[in-house]
Amino acid sequence: MKSLLFVIPILLSFLTAEGKSYLCYRRSERIEIDGRLSESDWLRAPVTDAFIDIEGEARPRPRFMTTVRMIWDDTSLYIAAELEEPHVWGTLTKRDSVIFHDNDFEVFIDPDGDRNEYYELEINALNTVWDLFLSRPYRDGGKARNEWDITGLKTAVQIDGTINDPRDIDRGWSIEIAIPWQALGEYAHRPIPPREGDTWRVNFSRVEWQHEIIANRYRRVAGTKEDNWVWSPQGVIDMHRPERWGKVIFTTRLASDNPPAARQPGRGD
Numbered sequence: 001m002k003s004l005l006f007v008i009p010i011l012l013s014f015l016t017a018e019g020k021s022y023l024c025y026r027r028s029e030r031i032e033i034d035g036r037l038s039e040s041d042w043l044r045a046p047v048t049d050a051f052i053d054i055e056g057e058a059r060p061r062p063r064f065m066t067t068v069r070m071i072w073d074d075t076s077l078y079i080a081a082e083l084e085e086p087h088v089w090g091t092l093t094k095r096d097s098v099i100f101h102d103n104d105f106e107v108f109i110d111p112d113g114d115r116n117e118y119y120e121l122e123i124n125a126l127n128t129v130w131d132l133f134l135s136r137p138y139r140d141g142g143k144a145r146n147e148w149d150i151t152g153l154k155t156a157v158q159i160d161g162t163i164n165d166p167r168d169i170d171r172g173w174s175i176e177i178a179i180p181w182q183a184l185g186e187y188a189h190r191p192i193p194p195r196e197g198d199t200w201r202v203n204f205s206r207v208e209w210q211h212e213i214i215a216n217r218y219r220r221v222a223g224t225k226e227d228n229w230v231w232s233p234q235g236v237i238d239m240h241r242p243e244r245w246g247k248v249i250f251t252t253r254l255a256s257d258n259p260p261a262a263r264q265p266g267r268g269d
C-alpha cells in the first residue's frame, strides 16, 4: 500500500507531463485588431511553445513554426497567432463554412474544464471565421451549433507575403482576435472576466493541407490527409477531447510588468 502511494503521484505527473500551460497577463495598452502584432503588450506577453503534432512529440515535427500569445482585459480575451507559411492561400469567404477545408488556425475554449459546453473558432487566411458551440464532444453524441456566434468578435489577418499568388514564397500570416467575455459567459459557469489565478482549458490547432498549383491557383491534393499541429498535444487525431487541452492561468498583473527575460523562445528566436 505504501509503495502504491508513491507510484500514484508519479503516474499522475507522467500522464499530465505533456499538457501545456500559459500565464495570461492583463492588457496595459490599447490593442488594435488589425493583424499586426506591433503592440508592446504582444512583445511582452509570453510566447507559447512552438506547435507540435496533434499526436505528440513522437510524431514528426511540424514543417512550419506556429506560436500564440494571449492577453486579457475587462471586456475581452485577446489572441495573437503567428503562422510560418511559404504558400498562403484560402478559398472560403462565408461565415460558418467548414473552415478547416482550407489551411486554418483554430481556438478551443472550455472555461470551467468540465469537458462539456465548450467553444470553437476557426479562421482562414481570408479572415473568414467559423464559430460554434458544442454541448458535449462529438464522440459523446455532441452536435455542432454553427448558428451560435461570438457576439462582438473581432478578427484580423495580416499576410507576410501575398495571398493566393503562388509565384512567390511567402513568410507567413499573423492573426489578431478579440473575443468578448460576454459571449463566453453564457456557458462558462465561471466568473467573467476571470479572477486572479482562474484557470481555463484552452487549446489551439492548425490544419495544414498538401497543395498543388494548377493554372496558377492553389488546390488541395486529392486523397491526402491534413496535418494537425497543436499547442497542447491530444495524443490522438481528435481536438474534441477537452481533457487534453492546455491550461490558461489568468493573472491581473500587467503584460508591461512581465520582464522580457521571462519570455519563452518563439519564432525567429
Ligand SMILES: [Ca+2]
Residues within 6 Å of the ligand: 031, 032, 033, 034, 035, 036, 037, 038, 039, 176
Ligand atoms: Ca495589432
Ligand SMILES: [Ca+2]
Residues within 6 Å of the ligand: 110, 111, 112, 113, 114, 115, 116, 117, 118, 187, 188
Ligand atoms: Ca464547459
Ligand SMILES: [Ca+2]
Residues within 6 Å of the ligand: 096, 130, 131, 132, 145, 146, 147, 148, 149, 150
Ligand atoms: Ca457561428
Ligand SMILES: [Ca+2]
Residues within 6 Å of the ligand: 086, 087, 088, 161, 162, 163, 164, 165, 166, 167, 168, 169, 170
Ligand atoms: Ca504568395
